[in-house]
Amino acid sequence: MQAFIEEVVSFPYGRNDDQVDAMTQALNHLRNSSGLWPPESQITVNPFQIPKEWPQAFALAITATSAAALWGAREPGGTIYVHQEQHFSNITTLSIDIGFESW
Numbered sequence: 001m002q003a004f005i006e007e008v009v010s011f012p013y014g015r016n017d018d019q020v021d022a023m024t025q026a027l028n029h030l031r032n033s034s035g036l037w038p039p040e041s042q043i044t045v046n047p048f049q050i051p052k053e054w055p056q057a058f059a060l061a062i063t064a065t066s067a068a069a070l071w072g073a074r075e076p077g078g079t080i081y082v083h084q085e086q087h088f089s090n091i092t093t094l095s096i097d098i099g100f101e102s103w
Contacts, residue, residue, distance in 0.1 A: 004019050005055075005074065007019050007020055008020055008023070008057050008059075009055045009056075009057045009074070010057075011058070011059060012058075012060065020059060023059075024059050024061050028061070045081070050073045050081065050083055051073075054073040054075055054076075055073065055074050056071065056072065056073045056074075057071075057072055057073075057074075058070060058071045059072075065089065065090055065092075066087070066088060066089040066090070066091060067086075067087070067088045067091065068085070068086065068087045068088070069084075069085065069086045070082050070084070070085050071083055071084040071085070
């Protein structure tokens with residue numbers, strides 16, 4: 001499990017990303033399958049400030065006509081909180097601006 005977490009946290013600059021890619025595909029499959037995704041009310045929490053010391057990562061999926069990105073943070077107990085998501089569909093041109101914040 002630790003190797004998987006390290007791969008997710010190092011994405012997209014890590015040496016390997018096969019498991020991150022597989023996870024993204026599995027999540028997309030579950031999301032699109034009826035009855036397998038819990039209601040949003042069961043997976044949301046009240047807003048809170050993500051502590052800067054929590055490891056953070058993002059995942060990016062790009063197809064010929066769409067793009068999606070998720071940003072998440074992992075608490076010391078292992079729970080991962082997705083704190084931002086973006087989805088663009090029916091696109092013909094994609095421009096991505098990436099900003100970095102140093103801590």
